[in-house]
Amino acid sequence: MGFFYFLGKKKFYLHLLIAIVVTVIIFWATLEALSVYTRHGEVYLVPDFSGKTVKELQEKGYNEYFDLLVIDSVYDRHNNKGDIVLQNPASGSKVKKGRHVYLTVVAQAPEKVTMPNLRNLSLRQALVTLDGKGLRVGKLEFVDYFARNAVVDQLLSGEPVETGTELPIGTVIDLVVGIGKSKVGVNIPFLIGKKSIDARGELHFASLNVGKEYFLDGNDTTHARVFKTEPTFTKNEEVPLGTAINLWYRSDQLFDFDAYIRQLLSDTLQGDTTNNNQ
Numbered sequence: 001m002g003f004f005y006f007l008g009k010k011k012f013y014l015h016l017l018i019a020i021v022v023t024v025i026i027f028w029a030t031l032e033a034l035s036v037y038t039r040h041g042e043v044y045l046v047p048d049f050s051g052k053t054v055k056e057l058q059e060k061g062y063n064e065y066f067d068l069l070v071i072d073s074v075y076d077r078h079n080n081k082g083d084i085v086l087q088n089p090a091s092g093s094k095v096k097k098g099r100h101v102y103l104t105v106v107a108q109a110p111e112k113v114t115m116p117n118l119r120n121l122s123l124r125q126a127l128v129t130l131d132g133k134g135l136r137v138g139k140l141e142f143v144d145y146f147a148r149n150a151v152v153d154q155l156l157s158g159e160p161v162e163t164g165t166e167l168p169i170g171t172v173i174d175l176v177v178g179i180g181k182s183k184v185g186v187n188i189p190f191l192i193g194k195k196s197i198d199a200r201g202e203l204h205f206a207s208l209n210v211g212k213e214y215f216l217d218g219n220d221t222t223h224a225r226v227f228k229t230e231p232t233f234t235k236n237e238e239v240p241l242g243t244a245i246n247l248w249y250r251s252d253q254l255f256d257f258d259a260y261i262r263q264l265l266s267d268t269l270q271g272d273t274t275n276n277n278q
Contacts, residue, residue: 046101048091053082054103066101073107075134075169078221081108110168115154117163123149123177127204134169137204141176142242148180149207177207177241185238188245191226192233192264193257196249199226203245211244217251224249225257235268 044065049057054068062068076085086104089095113133118126123140130137145152153176154161161173189206191199200210215224228248231239250257 043094046089046091046093046095049084049087051083065097066099069100069102070105071102072104075110076106077170079106081106110170112166113169115161115163115165115167118151118154121151126151130173136170136172138172138174140209140242142179143176145178147178150178152176152178179241185240187238188233190233191229193261194226196221207241209242209244211246214248217254223251223253225252
């Protein structure tokens with residue numbers, strides 16, 4: 001009897017067919033089970049959760065589709081406490097049902113920092129130090145002192161604040177600054193088109209104060225840009241240290257700042273040329 005004798009038997013082919021059918025069934029059932037387990041083809045777009053709270057998401061039923069996990073909290077004075085400011089995956093991502101969505105929210109209480117010693121630093125050094133600590137600069141008060149732009153004192157609500165005092169991030173600190181021996185003025189920086197935070201910084205670095213602020217197109221600080229200053233920008237005229245500069249803002253979505261700035265600079269250049277020729 002040869003080795004391949006069984007190939008002539010019908011039972012061999014019947015058993016082979018049964019084995020193939022069973023294998024196919026097992027393979028199909030495995031794929032179906034995996035498809036159900038992984039929800040094959042069932043994906044959801046992650047919405048933009050920014051500006052909402054976790055409680056609001058739960059009330060709207062988002063927790064039935066996503067596993068919402070708060071992993072961090074940050075201090076942010078521009079948003080309300082508990083608001084979501086960061087998410088991962090980002091909005092618009094395609095994910096399976098039950099996917100973890102990691103959230104960063106605005107802290108209920110601001111983080112504390114220690115007040116640095118700004119006395120005898122230059123104004124520029126003091127501004128950089130405060131920014132690094134997360135503290136804000138309020139009013140610059142200039143007084144008679146032999147060193148120009150040297151910080152004489154640091155104030156909180158009009159009272160001296162000692163080095164090492166614990167303060168919430170975002171606390172406003174006023175600075176008393178020396179005026180120097182010569183009463184030399186400063187130029188107003190060109191602020192047109194700047195965001196509020198950038199305009200404030202440039203004014204402080206120029207030894208000037210922020211005056212009144214007017215938002216002509218609503219209080220949307222995201223798109224608000226400086227449209228006008230008072231006193232206005234001039235290259236050759238100086239104002240005393242500590243002068244308050246009033247700021248008007250318009251939305252960059254409603255106003256063409258590029259064309260406006262080009263026109264202002266052109267007018268300034270023409271004015272300078274006319275003055276030089278006289």
